[in-house]
Amino acid sequence: MQVVKKALQQPVSLILFIAAIIILAIAPQYAKRYTVISLITILMYVNLTMSWTIFSGPTNYISLASAGFFGVGVYLTAVFGRELPLYALAIMGGGISLGLAILIGLLTLRLKGVYFILFTFGVSALLRHSISWWEATITGTVGRFVRGPGNETVYYYLLGVTVLVFVTAYVVRNTKFGLALQGIGENEEAAAHIGINVTLYKIAGFGLSAIFMGATGAIMANRWTYIDPTIAFNPLISFLPVLMAIFGGTSRLAGPILGATIFTLLQEYLITSYPYYYMLLMGITLIVVILFLPEGLLGLMSRLVERLSRIKVIKEFIARFRSA
Amino acid sequence: MFANFLDIVITGLILGGIYALVAVGLNLQYGVGRVLNVAHGEFIMLGAFLTFSLFTQFNVNPLLALLIIGPGLFLIGYVVHQILFQYLRSTSITTDIFSGRSLLVSFGLLFVTQNIMLIVWGADLRQYTYLNNSISIFGTRYAMNRIVALIFAVGISVGFYLFINRSRLGKAIRAAAEDAEMANIVGVNIRQVLGICFGLGAMLAGMAGMLISLMFQLQASRGLEYTVIAIVVVVFGGLGSINGSLIGGFILGLVISFVNFLDPSLSLIAFYAIFMLLLIVRPSGILGRRAHAGR
Numbered sequence: 001m002q003v004v005k006k007a008l009q010q011p012v013s014l015i016l017f018i019a020a021i022i023i024l025a026i027a028p029q030y031a032k033r034y035t036v037i038s039l040i041t042i043l044m045y046v047n048l049t050m051s052w053t054i055f056s057g058p059t060n061y062i063s064l065a066s067a068g069f070f071g072v073g074v075y076l077t078a079v080f081g082r083e084l085p086l087y088a089l090a091i092m093g094g095g096i097s098l099g100l101a102i103l104i105g106l107l108t109l110r111l112k113g114v115y116f117i118l119f120t121f122g123v124s125a126l127l128r129h130s131i132s133w134w135e136a137t138i139t140g141t142v143g144r145f146v147r148g149p150g151n152e153t154v155y156y157y158l159l160g161v162t163v164l165v166f167v168t169a170y171v172v173r174n175t176k177f178g179l180a181l182q183g184i185g186e187n188e189e190a191a192a193h194i195g196i197n198v199t200l201y202k203i204a205g206f207g208l209s210a211i212f213m214g215a216t217g218a219i220m221a222n223r224w225t226y227i228d229p230t231i232a233f234n235p236l237i238s239f240l241p242v243l244m245a246i247f248g249g250t251s252r253l254a255g256p257i258l259g260a261t262i263f264t265l266l267q268e269y270l271i272t273s274y275p276y277y278y279m280l281l282m283g284i285t286l287i288v289v290i291l292f293l294p295e296g297l298l299g300l301m302s303r304l305v306e307r308l309s310r311i312k313v314i315k316e317f318i319a320r321f322r323s324a
Numbered sequence: 325m326f327a328n329f330l331d332i333v334i335t336g337l338i339l340g341g342i343y344a345l346v347a348v349g350l351n352l353q354y355g356v357g358r359v360l361n362v363a364h365g366e367f368i369m370l371g372a373f374l375t376f377s378l379f380t381q382f383n384v385n386p387l388l389a390l391l392i393i394g395p396g397l398f399l400i401g402y403v404v405h406q407i408l409f410q411y412l413r414s415t416s417i418t419t420d421i422f423s424g425r426s427l428l429v430s431f432g433l434l435f436v437t438q439n440i441m442l443i444v445w446g447a448d449l450r451q452y453t454y455l456n457n458s459i460s461i462f463g464t465r466y467a468m469n470r471i472v473a474l475i476f477a478v479g480i481s482v483g484f485y486l487f488i489n490r491s492r493l494g495k496a497i498r499a500a501a502e503d504a505e506m507a508n509i510v511g512v513n514i515r516q517v518l519g520i521c522f523g524l525g526a527m528l529a530g531m532a533g534m535l536i537s538l539m540f541q542l543q544a545s546r547g548l549e550y551t552v553i554a555i556v557v558v559v560f561g562g563l564g565s566i567n568g569s570l571i572g573g574f575i576l577g578l579v580i581s582f583v584n585f586l587d588p589s590l591s592l593i594a595f596y597a598i599f600m601l602l603l604i605v606r607p608s609g610i611l612g613r614r615a616h617a618g619r
Binding site: 108111118122125133137239284291294 | 555
């Protein structure tokens with residue numbers, strides 16, 4: 001209840017959020033086909049990046065298991081897409097990812113820092129190779145065709161997940177849960193000493209972030225007509241959310257959204273304008289961002305605001321604005 | 325039976341030698357410098373492609389190409405470290421933050437290097453033939469280039485082992501791997517040593533690339549596979565333990581060669597399974613000290 005009260009105390013942000021959702025909800029009626037496809041890609045990355053940030057943002061445990069959770073969802077749709085409706089697939093994708101996340105969480109309790117990163121990367125890769133092997137030697141077929149609902153359905157399902165992720169991230173951030181995760185990130189031993197059940201919170205946070213990745217995967221599978229393990233468990237899906245979150249900045253909720261949106265747009269622009277140099281330019285962008293924008297776009301913006309507010313004219317303007 | 329066994333051992337030693345070189349290179353960069361360089365595999369492919377071009381365009385013997393590729397990649401690695409990672413280190417507050425940020429920067433490096441290779445050499449598979457006449461050992465015939473690769477892989481590994489364990493610079497590197505701050509206090513020029521370590525890592529990657537180009541087809545996008553192998557071997561041998569990487573490389577090479585003999589499609593799964601089991605059971609690796617695991 002306190003969370004609701006807090007949300008109501010920030011009317012501007014609340015109105016902005018609701019307005020954004022309404023605009024996105026009616027966009028497909030007016031937008032071009034290509035715009036809807038771009039929006040689908042953006043929403044997918046927003047979902048993945050936000051859910052990644054729920055756990056990895058405050059705790060500093062960098063997870064590269066995203067491709068694993070996403071891929072489980074994708075594969076679920078690839079296998080059962082003809083028998084089950086999309087909402088069931090999305091829920092199942094989320095559920096199986098949750099189970100997988102709890103299992104990984106239990107196995108990696110002792111691992112910290114780079115060992116955790118490597119283990120989660122290993123999970124995604126092991127899943128990919130195991131399914132490839134299973135299909136090649138046991139069932140004898142690699143890859144499947146998916147014939148799902150159209151782009152608009154995919155779009156609305158993704159938007160639904162986006163709303164859920166956003167609300168979840170907000171609730172986590174503004175409750176004891178978020179504080180506990182923050183404490184674990186700052187000093188895990190100290191957090192344990194003041195009575196935080198570190199194990200429980202870590203697994204719960206990790207599981208929570210996995211649910212939305214699995215659901216997003218189950219929905220996104222319909223965007224591709226052909227799916228095999230290499231597509232479903234593409235390692236880039238593990239790396240991009242990390243980059244996008246850091247690019248945007250993880251100190252506020254808007255960071256991952258901003259990061260994912262701008263990064264995706266940049267990526268689309270570079271792919272279409274410079275198909276041969278796209279990766280090169282992406283790499284250079286990445287290096288520059290990490291070197292010179294350590295706190296992401298949010299950090300850059302707050303630094304700009306700070307610098308601007310030091311200029312005399314603007315200072316006076318703000319002062320007059322405040323007194324009026 | 326004996327022929328099979330010998331075949332497994334020879335393949336295992338070749339793979340092991342390559343694994344060892346690749347892993348020692350990465351261990352110098354991560355274990356000492358705390359840079360988990362995911363672009364390591366790209367340096368390997370760069371070495372392989374340079375050998376390819378030197379051989380096909382300028383008729384340079386691949387084994388002599390080592391003399392160009394080794395110093396060349398050392399220089400690239402050294403410069404990259406002193407420009408990018410040194411700056412990153414000086415602007416990061418803690419080692420953890422530095423590790424995370426340097427991982428992401430090396431991803432950028434991966435994209436850049438891979439793309440340059442795609443532009444220069446294209447996306448197709450490349451291969452050249454050198455020394456592919458066969459010789460017979462105990463009645464089984466082996467391609468000459470595999471035997472040469474075996475000799476070079478083992479030779480470079482032994483040479484590097486001696487360098488690390490016997491030379492003055494090797495001692496400084498081992499000291500920096502144990503405790504960089506302490507090493508700095510007792511008079512090791514840590515900035516210089518870290519740069520040299522990164523350069524040596526790139527050099528070993530390039531040399532491994534030359535050995536790979538002797539036997540396998542090359543493709544610009546294959547680098548990440550080798551990075552993953554290197555990471556697994558480094559963890560297996562213990563982070564920061566150069567000797568662990570050398571021994572671990574050969575052990576894993578033999579294991580993978582045996583799995584390959586049973587069922588080639590299982591080898592990647594075996595690789596990841598060993599890796600994850602190891603992380604759960606003994607994250608500090610076979611020769612690593614427990615203290616490293618917490619970092």
